[in-house]
Amino acid sequence: xxxxxxxxxxxxxxxxxxxxxxxxxxxxxxxxxxxxxxxxxxxxxxxxxxxxxxxxxxxxxxxxxxxxxxxxxxxxxxxxxxxxxxxxxxxxxxxxxxxxxxxxxxxxxxxxxxxxxxxxxxxxxxxxxxxxxxxxxxxxxxxxxxxxxxxxxxxxxxxxxxxxxxxxxxxxxxxxxxxxxxxxxxxxxxxxxxxxxxxxxxxxxxxxxxxxxxxxxxxxxxxxxxxxxxxxxxxxxxxxxxxxxxxxxxxxxxxxxxxxxxxxxxxxxxxxxxxxxxxxxxxxxxxxxxxxxx
Amino acid sequence: xxxxxxxxxxxxxxxxxxxxxxxxxxxxxxxxxxxxxxxxxxxxxxxxxxxxxxxxxxxxxxxxxxxxxxxxxxxxxxxxxxxxxxxxxxxxxxxxxxxxxxxxxxxxxxxxxxxxxxxxxxxxxxxxxxxxxxxxxxxxxxxxxxxxxxxxxxxxxxxxxxxxxxxxxxxxxxxxxxxxxxxxxxxxxxxxxxxxxxxxxxxxxxxxxxxxxxxxxxxxxxxxxxxxxxxxxxxxxxxxxxxxxx
Numbered sequence: 001x002x003x004x005x006x007x008x009x010x011x012x013x014x015x016x017x018x019x020x021x022x023x024x025x026x027x028x029x030x031x032x033x034x035x036x037x038x039x040x041x042x043x044x045x046x047x048x049x050x051x052x053x054x055x056x057x058x059x060x061x062x063x064x065x066x067x068x069x070x071x072x073x074x075x076x077x078x079x080x081x082x083x084x085x086x087x088x089x090x091x092x093x094x095x096x097x098x099x100x101x102x103x104x105x106x107x108x109x110x111x112x113x114x115x116x117x118x119x120x121x122x123x124x125x126x127x128x129x130x131x132x133x134x135x136x137x138x139x140x141x142x143x144x145x146x147x148x149x150x151x152x153x154x155x156x157x158x159x160x161x162x163x164x165x166x167x168x169x170x171x172x173x174x175x176x177x178x179x180x181x182x183x184x185x186x187x188x189x190x191x192x193x194x195x196x197x198x199x200x201x202x203x204x205x206x207x208x209x210x211x212x213x214x215x216x217x218x219x220x221x222x223x224x225x226x227x228x229x230x231x232x233x234x235x236x237x238x239x240x241x242x243x244x245x246x247x248x249x250x251x252x253x254x255x256x257x258x259x260x261x262x263x264x265x266x267x268x269x270x271x272x273x274x275x276x277x278x279x280x281x282x283x284x285x286x287x288x289x290x291x292x293x294x
Numbered sequence: 295x296x297x298x299x300x301x302x303x304x305x306x307x308x309x310x311x312x313x314x315x316x317x318x319x320x321x322x323x324x325x326x327x328x329x330x331x332x333x334x335x336x337x338x339x340x341x342x343x344x345x346x347x348x349x350x351x352x353x354x355x356x357x358x359x360x361x362x363x364x365x366x367x368x369x370x371x372x373x374x375x376x377x378x379x380x381x382x383x384x385x386x387x388x389x390x391x392x393x394x395x396x397x398x399x400x401x402x403x404x405x406x407x408x409x410x411x412x413x414x415x416x417x418x419x420x421x422x423x424x425x426x427x428x429x430x431x432x433x434x435x436x437x438x439x440x441x442x443x444x445x446x447x448x449x450x451x452x453x454x455x456x457x458x459x460x461x462x463x464x465x466x467x468x469x470x471x472x473x474x475x476x477x478x479x480x481x482x483x484x485x486x487x488x489x490x491x492x493x494x495x496x497x498x499x500x501x502x503x504x505x506x507x508x509x510x511x512x513x514x515x516x517x518x519x520x521x522x523x524x525x526x527x528x529x530x531x532x533x534x535x536x537x538x539x540x
Contacts, residue, residue, distance in 0.1 A: 064385055064540045084388035092386050098379035100305065102312045111308070114301035115387035 012039025014076070015167060015199050016061065021070035023056050030056040032223040033070065038167075038201055043193045045214035046203040047280065049292045053223040054203035055095060058169050061201070062092050074167075088116065091165030091198075095172045097152040099159075101145025105136055108144050109159050116163035126162055133196075134158035134188070150181040154188065161196060168192060170202040174209060182206075186213050205292055207281045217280065221288050235278040238286045246272040253282065298389025302397025305380075306370075307404065321363060321409040325355040329416060332476060343478045345507065349422050352413060353503040354475035357437060359409035361495060364402040364441040365466060371398060371449035372458055382540055391535045395446055395528065402442020403435065410434065423508055430505040436520040437498035443527040444494075450534045469493045474500065494523045 016038040023031045031053040038044045046054050059065040061072055063081030072079040074086055081087065099108050106127055113123040131137045134154040139147060144155060153173065160168055173189065174182040190213065193200045204210055210217045211231050218228040227234060239255025241262040255278065256262035262275050284292050310317065333348045342350040375381035384394050417424045452458050472486055473479070473495035479487055490496045501516040 059540060062386060064382065066539065084390070087386065087388035090386070092382075094379065094382060096379055098382055100309065100374075100378065100380055102309050103305070107308055111301055111305040112383065112387075114297060114304055115383065115389060117297045117388065119297075 012041060014038075015040045015042070015074065016201070017073040017076070018057075018061070019071050019073070021057065021060060021072065022068050023060060023065060024068055029223045031060070031067075034220070034225050036218055036225065036228065038199060039216075040166075041193070041197065041199055043189070043200045043213055043215045044202070045210040045217045046201065046220060047205070047207070047210040047217050047284075047292070048203075048220035048226075049205055049290075052205075052220045054205075054220060055171055057220070058092075058171050058201070058203060062090055062169055063087065088163060089166045091160035091163065091168045093156050093160045093168065093170040093173055095175060097149075097156050099144040099152060099155060102143060104141050104143055105131065105147065105155050106140040108155060109162055112159045112162050118163060130158040130162050133161070133191075150177055150184070153177065153181075153185065157188070157192070161192065161198070165198065167199045167201060168196075170200065172203055172205070174204070174206065182209070189213060207279060207284070207292060211280050219280075219284060219287070221284075226287050227283070231280060234280060234283045238278060238283050240278055242276055242278045242282050243269075244274040244276065245269060246274075253285070255282070255286065296393065296396075298384070298387060298393030299397040299400065301387070301389070302384060302394060303400045303404075306367075306398070306401035309370075310401075310405065317363070317405065318408055318412070321359055322412045324362075325359050325409065325413060325416065328355055328358075328476075329420070333420070343480075348420055349507065350478075350503070351476065352417055352420070352422050352424065353506045354499060355416075356410060356413040356506070357473075357495065357499045357502050358470050358475045359413065360406040360434070360438060361441045361470075361498075362466075363409055364406035364438045365445040365448075366405065367398055367402040367442055368445035368449040368452075368458060368461075369455075371446065372452065372455060375449065376454065379540075385538070385540065391538075392532050394535055395443070395531045398446050399439060399442040402445055403438040406434075406438035406442065424506045425508045427505065429512060430502065433498065433501040433505050433517070433520070436517065436524060437502060440494050440498065440520060440524050440527060443524065443531055447527065447531050447534060450531070450538060469495045472496075474503075494520070497523070 014037050018034060018036050020033050020035060021031055022033050034057065046057065048054050056065060060067045063079070074089060079086055103111070109127045109130060110123065113126065118126065131140050134157065136151060136155060136158060139151060144152060147155060170189070174185050177185060186209065189200060189202070192198055214231065216228065216230055217234060219226040229237070239257050241256045241259050243254045243262055243266060245252040245254065254265060256265065266273050266275055281292060329351070333351050336347045340347045371381070414424070414426065448458065448461050452461065472482070472490050473493045474490065479490045479496060482490065497516050497519050500513065501520065504510045504512045
């Protein structure tokens with residue numbers, strides 16, 4: 001890792017610190033010695049193509065998988081999944097909707113609350129609050145299996161928020177949602193970050209999602225960190241403007257810090273050219289030589 | 295304290311509520327067929343182990359069907375682990391891993407009681423006198439705990455649903471037929487008697503039959519044997535669940 005921003009906490013108190021984290025499955029290295037920090041209250045995106053190591057990283061951060069090497073610290077304390085108090089800090093939204101389809105929306109939350117030691121009036125009030133926050137109050141007595149895809153996703157998130165976690169991990173939260181639902185989900189995640197005072201750590205392979213939502217983005221590819229920083233920093237690092245130069249067989253990119261510099265180069269070219277602002281896709285392409293999204 | 299056990303048990307019971315009728319029917323049909331085929335086929339005229347065959351058969355059916363229900367949690371855990379991925383919720387919750395074993399085992403015990411009620415009804419219908427006393431309840435509890443633990447272990451070691459079917463075919467089905475549920479083990483050839491002595495169902499069937507049959511002599515050592523099996527299975531389950539990753 002060369003980018004200094006990756007290991008900083010964006011001028012916030014450090015919530016999560018990851019040092020030299022690695023995990024292999026047989027001969028396949030899923031995560032290879034990664035280091036980063038997440039600041040308190042950040043909306044942090046882990047961006048990379050499918051199979052890059054995002055889910056494995058989340059699974060190690062939440063105690064579902066043991067790292068082969070390296071360590072995870074929460075508030076500077078070594079994360080040991082056997083220490084149950086640490087688990088109270090964490091809310092997890094997995095990639096799949098792991099709801100009990102036969103139980104109602106409220107019952108799904110009830111079971112989660114009981115597993116986290118909540119009960120009685122406090123639990124019932126919190127269930128009502130979380131269902132309301134997710135706009136699911138009217139669906140509280142509907143079986144989870146009968147909810148729409150977007151509602152199921154929101155219910156999984158409401159469930160993860162039930163026990164007041166400090167950090168909410170979301171693994172590909174908008175996979176399978178249509179573009180309209182995806183945008184509504186982004187607004188919902190922003191609300192969680194701001195209204196629930198929750199650090200949000202999400203993985204995604206959608207460039208626009210990371211760009212629109214995240215305070216800071218960490219890019220991972222083939223088990224290794226590529227770079228990290230705010231979306232603006234990442235784009236500035238390669239150049240804020242890009243020229244798409246259409247050659248016979250491919251599109252060639254040239255990056256420029258300023259628009260006048262890009263325009264000046266454009267005037268020198270006699271092929272078909274387009275000038276535009278740099279995206280995170282360009283950053284990924286420039287640094288890895290390939291595209292994230294298929 | 296024990297909120298993990300209570301949470302898991304509550305989840306399972308809430309789901310059972312939705313399929314209670316189906317579970318009861320499944321528990322009723324199989325012993326009814328065995329009763330018709332073996333019980334009335336052989337009838338009361340044949341004496342087995344000092345009593346008529348029907349009186350011998352009913353306790354055997356009770357152990358077999360209750361075992362099936364208690365062990366049946368394996369399939370449910372499998373579905374929640376591999377298909378619905380609900381098991382992850384347990385691994386993420388601030389609960390001890392042994393609480394997962396206990397919660398699921400309590401559920402297995404609860405399910406195992408359903409066929410007991412049905413066999414009780416069959417005993418009334420067939421006029422077979424059974425003694426549902428405290429010794430029977432104690433032996434039933436040990437029996438159900440053992441097979442619920444067995445189901446839990448099976449669910450943890452299999453990698454997919456097909457593996458589960460293999461365990462059923464090579465272990466559960468032979469155990470059902472060779473452990474003295476339908477015929478006395480003593481009447482079997484030596485090789486089968488040796489195999490039967492490995493099966494926990496052999497001991498729980500002996501104990502449950504003795505405690506259920508009025509006037510039968512109870513071998514109290516069998517309680518110790520079942521307790522020992524239970525302890526060993528719990529340790530195995532704890533060892534496995536501690537290492538479980540998603």
